[in-house]
Amino acid sequence: MLSEPALLFSEHDALGVIAAVDTGKATVEVRNPSLLTRVGVGNLVAIRGATEQEFLIGLVERVTRCLRDELIPIDGGADGSVELAPTTSDQLQAVLIGTFRTVDGSRRNTFKRGADSFPQIDRDCYYVEGANLQRFMGLLGAELEDGQRLKLGHFVADRTAVAIASGDRFFQRHAAILGSTGSGKSWAVALLLERASKLAYPNIIVLDMHGEYAPLCNTEKGGFAARFRIAGPGDLSSSPSDALFLPYWLLNRDEMLAMILDRSDNNAPNQASRFSLHIRDLKHATLVNEGKGAVAETFTLDSPIPYPLDLLLGQLRHDNTAKGMGKDGKPVKGDWEGQLTRFIARLEAKIDDRRYGFMFKPPAPALGYGWLVESVSRLLCSGNGRPGIKVVDFSEVPADVLPVVTGVFARLLYDVQFWMDPSKRTPVTLLCDEAHLYLPTREDADAVQKQALGAFERISKEGRKYGFSLLVVSQRPSDVSKTILSQCNNFLSLRLTNETDQGVVRKLMPDSLAGMTEMLPLLDIGEALLLGDATLLPSRIKLDRPIVEPDSATRNFWTEWGTREPSMAAIGAAVESLRRQTRS
DSSP states (O other), X not given: OOXXXXXXXXXXXXXXXXXXXXXXXXXXXXXXXXXXXXXXXXXXXXXXXXSTTEEEEEEEEEEEEXXXXXXXXXXXXXTOOEEEEEEEEEEEEEEEEEEEEEEETTEEEXXXXXXXXXXXXXXXXXXXXXXXXXXXXXXXXXXSOGGGEEEEEEESSOTTSEEEEEHHHHHHTXXXXXXXXXXXXXXXXXXXXXXXXXXXXXXXXXXXSSSTTGGGGOGGGTOOOEEEEEOOGGGTTTOOTTEEOOOGGGSOHHHHHHHHOOTTSTTHHHHHXXXXXXXXXXXXHHHHHTTOHHXXXXXXTTSOOOOOHHHHHHHHHHHHHOOEEOTTSOEEOOSSTTTSHHHHHHHHHHHHOGGGHHHXXXXXXXXXXXXXXXXXXXXXXXXXXXXXXXXXXXXXXXTTTHHHHHHHHHHHHXXXXXXXXXXXXXXXXXXXXXXXXXXXXXXGOOHHHHHHHHHHXXXXXHGGGGTEEEEXXXXXXXXXXXXXXXXXXXXXXXXXXXXXXXHHHHHHSOGGGGGGGGGGGGOOTTEEEEEETTOSSOXXXXXXXXXXXXXXXXXXXXXXXXXXXXXXXXXHHHHHHHHHTOOO
16 A cells, blocks of 8 residues: 555646536536646546545546637726637536545545545646556555455556456446447456456356357367356257256246246146146155155245156146046046147147257256256366356257246256355356347246246346356347346446447446446447446456457458358258257
C-alpha cells in the first residue's frame, strides 16, 4: 500500500468548479479550457470532498462546449462602453461512482463504491491522468488477497494498470458475458476458464453449443479441460467413454409429461393420472429389489430412481385394453379403455426417435441403481488427476431437443448440490454458452422450454445459497430470460451493436451508470465494460488473450474464395454425417 497520497493535484490539474449537483451526477463549470481538450467520455475526475483527505470520484459521461453572446467591456473605452461578443462556455457532466480517502482511520489510500456525500457548489474538480491515474488504478483490487484475485486484462484508461476483479464475487453472485458475434466472447470465456484452471480444485461445467471449446481439452496443445458430449444416435450401440446419457428416469413428472402429454386431449387428466401411478409403483419395486427400504419409505414421484420402460408401456397398454366386469358377470368397457391410446402413441414415438436415444435408449448400466452416483461424480469432482473444467459438447443435439437436455442436465446437478451435506459442498458454476438458444424469454417459450427454463430460473434465484452459480454467455441478451439476467450481479459486456440488446444491458445497470452503455457499439474486439460486485470501479478494459484459443475464429471469406477450392469428398462425408446424425 502506498504511504504517500495516491492522488496529488496541482493547479494545472484543476478543471473547474462544481456548478450543479443532481442526485448521483455533478456538473462542472470548466475554467481550464486547455485541459478540457484531453478529457474524454469514460475518463475520471476527482471532486474535493468534505475534508482535505476526501475526494469524490466521478466518471465523465458528457463534455460540452457552446458559444453564447456576452457583454464584454471594450479595451481602452474610457466611457465604460461594452459590446456584444461570442464567448465559449465549457461544461462537463460526471457520474459519482465512489469515494477516495488519502487517510481513513489507520488505513491510507482507500477507495469504496458509492459517494458518502454530495459535492458542494464551487468545490474544486480535478482531472485524473498520468501518475495520478496510474496510482489510483493500482489501488483497485490491491486489497484483495492473492487467492481472490482474478486478472482479466488492462484498463483502457491506463494500459499500465492491471484490471483485477474479485474471483469470489464474480462467480458467487452469477455473471453474464454479453457481446455481438465477433466481439471476443469466446476469448473472454476461454480466458476465465484458463484462469480458473490454475486453482487446485476448480469446478466449472461448460455447456458448449458449437463445439468451439474443444481445443481447451487438447492436452497436447496446452489444454486443461475434460471433454464430454451428449450421446448421439451413433453412440447408442457403442457407448464411448466421453458420451453422456440422461436416462428417462432422471426426468421428473412435469418434464416427462411436458414431452408426451397433449393438454388439449380430453383424456389428458386420466393419462397423467395413470402414468403417475405406474411410475410410483415401478420406482417402489426397484427400491424393494435393491433392498433400499429406508428410501422406499420417503421417496417421491420425482425421485431419480431407475425403472424398466417396457414394464411401464406394458401397464399402460393393459389399462388401455382391460375390460371391466358388469353386474351380470359379462365384460363391459373398462375404466381406462381407449383413453390412453394417444398417450401411448406419443410415448412410443419418443422411444423410437433416435434423436432421443440419449434418454430413452441408454446402455444397460444406466438402468442400475448405482449409475447416478458414478456419472454425477465425473462432473462434480476435481483434483487427483481430474480436471476441474469440464466441457460438455451439445453441438450434435437437435435444436428442438436442446431445452429438454439442458434443463434436465442443469436440474440434476443442482439437485445433487442442494441435497449435499452443507459442510461437504464445493462450489459449482454452470457456464451457459449461447444461452439464447435454450433460455428464452417466457413469452417465447413452449411447454417443454418452460420446464427447462424453470430449472435455470430456480438456480438463478436460489443457487447462491447452495454454492451453485450461473455464468450466462449470449450474443442476444434481448432473447434471454429476463428473470435470469436480472439475477446476474456482474457483467462483462463486449461490443453490442443491436439497439434492443443495448437496451437490455441499460435496464440491468443502475440509472447513474446507464450512460456507459453508449460505449457498447464503439468497443474494439476484446474490449469490454466490467460492471458489478466483482469490481470497485465500473471500467472499460482490454481483455488478455487466452493462451489456448477456442475454435471460433471468423473465416476470411474473400481470401478463401480466392485461394481455396471446395471439396466434393468433404461434402459427401458431410451428407453422410447428416444422415447418421454424428460427426464421428
